[in-house]
Amino acid sequence: MTGTKQAGVDRTSGVALWRQIADDIRVAIGAGEFREAGKLPGEMALAERFGVNRHTVRAAIAALQTEGIVKAKAGRGTEILSDIRLKMPISRRTRFSSGLGGQARRPETAYIASGEAEASEEVAAALRIAPGTPCVTLETLGLADGIPVSLAFHTFPAARFAGIDEHFRRERSVTRSFAAMGLADYVRISTDISARHADEREREWLRLTPGGIVLEALAINADLEGVPVQYSRTLFSAGRVSLHVGTDVEL
Amino acid sequence: MTGTKQAGVDRTSGVALWRQIADDIRVAIGAGEFREAGKLPGEMALAERFGVNRHTVRAAIAALQTEGIVKAKAGRGTEILSDIRLKMPISRRTRFSSGLGGQARRPETAYIASGEAEASEEVAAALRIAPGTPCVTLETLGLADGIPVSLAFHTFPAARFAGIDEHFRRERSVTRSFAAMGLADYVRISTDISARHADEREREWLRLTPGGIVLEALAINADLEGVPVQYSRTLFSAGRVSLHVGTDVEL
DNA sequence: CTCAAATGTATATTTATCTAGACAATTAAA
DNA sequence: TTTAATTGTCTAGATAAATATACATTTGAG
Incomplete structure (x- = not known):
């Protein structure tokens, strides 16, 4: 047959x-x-x-x-064994840990690497700075109950946030690192979402099999005056996460 | 070698x-x-x-x-030939045609099919009606410059919107169909985004090759009183579209 | 025109994927 | 214990994907 x-x-x-x-x-x-x-x-x-x-x-x-x-x-x-797909909220107050809070899980953020870099065209446009401006980069892994769900590349303007990677290594949270540097609150300005196959390195970190799909979110966070403070490229494992956009959320 | x-x-x-x-x-x-x-x-x-x-x-x-x-x-x-990726805005006032307006393209919406169905658990929860309630279904194809970019399945409560599919066949727009039925304005309440491989039928409509990826957006629209009027499942061709979530957009 | 650099076409071979059928091993229920 | 349902293992064959060569065709530069 x-x-x-x-x-x-x-x-x-x-x-x-x-x-x-x-x-x-x-x-x-x-x-x-x-x-x-x-x-x-x-x-x-x-x-x-x-x-x-x-x-x-x-x-x-x-x-x-x-x-x-x-x-x-x-x-x-x-x-x-597991029948879970996390729902990651995307709103003005998007944060990794609290986003997963309600879902009775143990959220965790791990440090992968950090460094310095000059702003590319893309980053510069997002952070509203000149291309070539010094920036701090930070790469992190988001986990829920020990399972990797997101791989993120953050970029901060160095003039304001030099050393934020050191804070992150202690605090294990971008929100708390901002707080430690005097930025008590921030909001999400925009998020751009696309999807594609994960490459080899991404598959390794996210423990995906070949052909695995990632949701790629390009996000800009700003302080309460609207000045961009962070540009992030986050890859979510599409099999384990969906992104929830509530346009009226104001938690 | x-x-x-x-x-x-x-x-x-x-x-x-x-x-x-x-x-x-x-x-x-x-x-x-x-x-x-x-x-x-x-x-x-x-x-x-x-x-x-x-x-x-x-x-x-x-x-x-x-x-x-x-x-x-x-x-x-x-x-x-083309190195373009459309940016589809997701906000409180998400609409297909106006969303692509700024990108110097010719947006178009085509009718595929329509019918009647009883609300599934999923649909009922979204529209805040009882499972089994009669609904109108409508399937549409979104194109930009003749290239298919989205395949959508809309569900409307039949009590309020019986015959909306007929309006759509004339108007070629959900917004104008709502208007023709007395609903002048509506807003996006929530959008849930995930990604997966397209199935055969989806690939056919979206003209994707096997293994092609779609962004799947589950959306709820409501009238200005907050009563849900529409539940949509829209599949975007991931190679041609990215979804842009601006939390403060009010176009 | 001649030549080099491309893509287009053809054939044969190897390797991976899918199918087919048979039977063993494990588990839970009658 | 017997039985039915289930996963585990094995072998063999068919189909699809990838490799290896060889040569033809088209194009633009010199």
């Missing part, structure tokens, strides 16, 4: 069937489709559903197992 | 090399990497850069050609 045209999978290819199926199942888990049973349907049932051979489904499940979101056991079935 | 470990491509599989390379080149074009030359490097140079055979690069370029963003010509090279 050569599969006719089943749910979602595409053979005109480019992406292996097992990968398409793994992505599909991951999304279904996130949508709560199997929450009741607490486990996936049997391999045969899934093979039927996607119109592929059982072994192809097995390859997909194997990938999901290495991601740590399911666990197969002979005789029992394939248990769902 | 068996490639060691070149720029970005990953053989641990799942995604075909030609697709990874096509995605990579598309991003590079968007970043303006070849803007100076106006064309891509030669096939041999690209093969070297990615550590693959020339034919693999050719497959990638063929895909980019069917997307219409490059044009190869024997003897001349591979010309870059």
Whole structure:
């Protein structure tokens, strides 16, 4: 039996069937489709559903197992370990830790690297400074319950925030680092969101499999006078995070 | 020579090399990497850069050609036709046509289909009605200069908006259809953004190649009293659109 | 015109992916 | 304990993707 045209999978290819199926199942888990049973349907049932051979489904499940979101056991079935997709709020008061607060998780921010750089055209336009102006760069990893969900590159004007990376290494929070440097409050001015495949380095940090997708958010934060204080490029693991834009939020 | 470990491509599989390379080149074009030359490097140079055979690069370029963003010509090279990415604003007053207005393009909305359906759990929660309540569904395609950029599924409560699909077929605009039914103004309450691979049907409408990525925006619009009037699921072609969230925009 | 640099086309080989079928091993329920 | 349902393993074959060469065709520069 050569599969006719089943749910979602595409053979005109480019992406292996097992990968398409793994992505599909991951999304279904996130949508709560199997929450009741607490486990996936049997391999045969899934093979039927996607119109592929059982072994192809097995390859997909194997990938999901290495991601740590399911666990197969002979005789029992394939248990769902995590069925979560974080909802990251994007509003005037977007902050990583408090954004995840309500979702009963343990948010955490890790330091990766920092340095100095001259503002590129892109950064300069965002921070409203001249290209070439000295800046502080900071790279961080956001985790929820130990699982990486975001990889961020922050840029601050050095004139005002030289040494903020040192604060961050102690405080492990951009908000608290700003506070330590005398900036008590700030707001999000704009966020630009796109999506693409993660590159090798990004996959490594975010623990994604090849073909994994990231949401890329370019954000500008400003102080209460409207002067830009931070430009960030944040990559969210698309399988684990959705961005929620509430236009009327003012927490 | 068996490639060691070149720029970005990953053989641990799942995604075909030609697709990874096509995605990579598309991003590079968007970043303006070849803007100076106006064309891509030669096939041999690209093969070297990615550590693959020339034919693999050719497959990638063929895909980019069917997307219409490059044009190869024997003897001349591979010309870059478009290096543009639309910026779709998401704000309290998000509307498709006016959103693209400033970008010197010809926005257009096409009717695909419409019908009646009972509100699912998801829709009911968004529109604040009981599950099973009759609704009007409307599927539309958004284009810019003739190129499809978004595929949308709208749901309206039938009690208030029965026949809105007929208005849409005449007006070709949700905003004008609302107006024709006595709703002069409405605002965006929330938008939920995620990213995933497009399925077959979506690729067809959005003219994407297999493995193409879509930004999925789940949006709720409400009248000025805050009563939800519309729930939409819009798929944006991630290669052609980025979503811009300005928290203080009031166009 | 000649030549170099591109892309276009063709064929054969290797490797990865998918299918097919058979059977073993584990688990939970009858 | 028996049985049914499930995952685990193995082998073999078909299809798709990637490599390796070779040569043709188109274009622009000298």
